[in-house]
Amino acid sequence: MATLAAAWARSGGGADTVEGMTETYTPFGPADAARWIAVPKVDDDKYSRGVLGVVTGSDQYPGAAVLGVEAALHTGVGMLRYLGPSRAADFVLHRRPEAVTSPGRVQAWLLGSGIDPATLDGVTANRFAEAAESGVPLVLDAGALSLREQTSAPVVVTPHFRELARATGKTVDEIASDPARAAAEVAEQWGATVLLKGHHTFVAGPDGSRFVASSAPSWLATAGAGDALGGILGALVATHADQVAQDPAALPALAATAAVVHGLAASRASGGGPLTVLGLVAAVPGCIAELVAGAGSVSA
Structure with a gap:
């Protein structure tokens, strides 16, 4: 099986920078991601390891709920509280009985994947409002992107081209013509970290951070891939919630780490051919183990 370093090299990750029309992004690879994996200590418990709502x-x-929960748990959190609609909760519990479906303290929120904001149900709307007022970091996808306007908490948004076009009033072609510039402009306008999904995933922070992850195979262009990415990122934010609270500038690095883990797990699941999102998720722990062991070093 190819190492993470080999997968990174094949992806073109060895380039010094990636140039957009007006922005320069620094490649963020396995060696960088390894520094943002929270390894449990012997005295940790389920609460100190991070609780993700x-x-x-x-x-x-x-x-979408199943895939995000599955990905978060495979990335590593102490507890996951699933507080979405009852039908989705039934699917989540059938797949992952360790998920908790009662409200309580959380250290980060993952919101919006698989939700159409035009048909938001009352339960979900109330949960969104509670999360926005909680003050803890928010990972916003799909149907929750507009919550950025309702919170003062640290925020990372994870749109694809079409979602960003709808949210900004631009056309998809305008976003696609220079996604690096689009991510940077939106990060500055919204005051949020932007992870713009694509073959090259561009991460822009309002502090000026600019990272690009390019470890994903083209086979990853499949339904549900973004749901899994949200789960990976939600887990990383929850396990670094104290650090984010002290320095929201940690969010761009965590977002780029999620993109790297997601892409490398997809490469491992693919093996050069088609993949399923659950196959990608199953590959996440092995990729994280390699990162933690140092096998993700570009020089390996």
Whole structure:
């Protein structure tokens, strides 16, 4: 099986910078990501390891909730509270009985995957409002992107081109013509970290941080891949919640780490051919183990 370093090299990750039309992004690879994996200490418990609150999925798209929860748990958190719609909760508990479905303290929120904001149900809307007022870091996807306007908490948004186009009033072609510039402009306008999904995933922070992750194979262009990415990122933010509270500038590095882990797990699941999102998720722990052991070093 190829090492993470080999997968990174094949992706073109050895380039010094990636140039957009007006922005320069620094490649963020396995060696960088390894520094942002929280390894449990012997005296940690389920609370000190990070508690992630999740409101994702809907009656129309319950699978989005399953994929995000699955990805978060495979990335590593002490506890996950799933507080979305009841139909999605049934699917989540059937797949992951360790998920907790009662409210309580959380250290980060993952919101919006698999949710159409035009058909938001009352339960989900109330949970969104509670999360926005909680003050803890928020990972916003799909149907929750507008929550950035309702919170003072640290925020990272994870749109694809179409979602960013809808949220900004631009066309998809305008976003696609220079995604690096689009991510940077939106980060500055919204005061949020932006992870713009694509073959090259551009991460821009309002502090001026600019990273690009390019470890994903083209086979990753499949339904549900973004749901898994949200789960990975939510787990990383929850396990670094204290650090984010002290320095929100940690969010761009965590977002780039999520993109690297997501892409490398996809490469491992693919093996050069088609993949499923659950196959990608199953590959996440092995990728993290390599990162932690140092096998993700570019020089390995």
